[in-house]
Amino acid sequence: MSRRRVWTGAAVVALLVAVAFAINRVTATGSSVPKPSVALVQQADLDRCPSATGSAAPNGLPDLTLPCLGTGPAVNLARLRGPLVVNIWSSHCTPCRAEGPLLQRFFAAHGSRVGVLGVVDGAFPDTPNDALSLAAGLGLHYPSVFDATGTLVNRLALTGIPVTLYVAADGSIAGRHIGELHRGDLERDVARYLGLPLS
Template sequence: MMKRVRWAVTLFVIASLVIGIKWYVGQQEEKLKYASLFLSKEYESYPATDFSLLDINGQEVTLSELKGKPVVLNFWASWCPPCREETPTFVKLYEKYKEDVIFLGVNLTNTEQSVENVRKFIKDFSVSYQILLDEQGEVAKTYQITGIPETFFINRDGMVIYKYSGAIGQEELEILIKKML
């Protein structure tokens, strides 16, 4: 009986160590990813292409009219798992930086089953930043979107200073926002 208890405790300790080591290695990999992102050569900026789209409430939004404030421009769809993964981060950082940075979510509406799916997504994730509807996919084509999510960081002068492909983490998003301020 005592051998079984010792054996069970030993297995528990070993399993705990393995889990702890895996967690630690994962944390270090994330730090290296952040470091490589910002220690790599400077991203070559270029003028953001202007566009006008209707938001989810039918209001027209024109990118060039937002000049003077940095813009986080995120292309997404409600059916996209990585988009669903990153949305809480956008919601959180929008609340933190909404006085200084404009957040625009460009929904690839032409890939959605219905606009109601977009409305449900907005409600489910408590999205309070502006959601634009790219109903024909023209803005996505203009910005050469090859996969979603993709996020563009546009400084107050209307220059794209960085493009991030894939789901972005909170630390990365915040570093890029601060870079625009």
């Protein structure tokens, strides 16, 4: 094989790697995430996404800014403060659909004391419109953000969804629930991890 052919092959490989990196960068920053339908945003009527103003906390959520699925600003997860329940879900995930109404009932009953934020795992795969359609169909009104590439799941080394995280007042992740939530789990976990008895 000639030296010229070897160098040509190496150049092609380098170009492909550079293109893949650029695509990944565009996707990771959210600029390629399709904008949700205005009609679906109105129909789902999600609560406004929270403002995240704290500094990054040790043992907290990753430094990751995700677009709001409904109304409100993009949210930097690392700057969120609790008490807060963060639920990672997808509209194509059967246990996620099953636990959604539990989260909504919890939000309606206790949202003034404990925040609730959904993170849609777009790598499941999912789209903003699919997630909004499910939220509208199930009457889920707690705020959610959209993670197009599933970066949060990867950063936390999770092997699947749904996963529910409990964020303390200092921003640290105080606990997690792996798998589908069932009746009473949220109240028990909030009391256990966040020290807030709700019953």
